[in-house]
Amino acid sequence: MDTAKHLKKPEAMIFDMDGTLFQTETLLLPAYHKLFSTLRAEGLFEGVTPPEERMLNSLGMLLSDIWMRVMPEASDAARARADELLLELEIEGLQHGSHQLYPQVKETLEALHDQGVRLFVASNGLEDYVRGVAAAHELVPLFEGLYSAGEYNTLSKVHLVELLLEKHRVSSAWMVGDRSSDVEAGKENGQTVIGCAYAGFGREDELKGSDVIINDFTELLRLYKDAQ
16 A cells, blocks of 8 residues: 555545456356357347457446447447447346355445545446445445436546536545546546555556545545544
């Protein structure tokens, strides 16, 4: 954990969902393979399923941008159907499948909540997905707000976080996430960024610009305790 920078104790923490709180691949990859089997069966896609890494490395992007990267040669109809199928299959997986948070996420969030930290989620995902993950893991009572690009129709996480800060009158927050979009969202809104390096998705410089980088979610408790 990088503790070189002196941190100010925040009134709130804003968390990305995928790759930060939730081990996305535990739900996503089974759905991903079913999705392409369905697209092939419906005549909307030909050939082998694109590599899993292409999907995993796109996490944190808006869904429309993800499909452009994952299947750039596909038709608009195929990408629109992929949107529908992914949500359908992930909701099904949340209800009946096996999926996991990162270690000690719930316990850490509970400890922060008990200390009076206001907790939020800001995700580029779809509304039903973000709320579904939080509900499946009994996190909803801990959060003051669950913000998703799908619900607010935002074109960037910068705008999503801006809306959150304004609506809840938050003046100081830590943006906690694993992607460059999280770093950008925090910095463009004048907030501290805690980069999460444990998911292993994205480029080597994904978290460049973070104030602190953590390798375990529980490190947030120490950071908060030591902040002034």
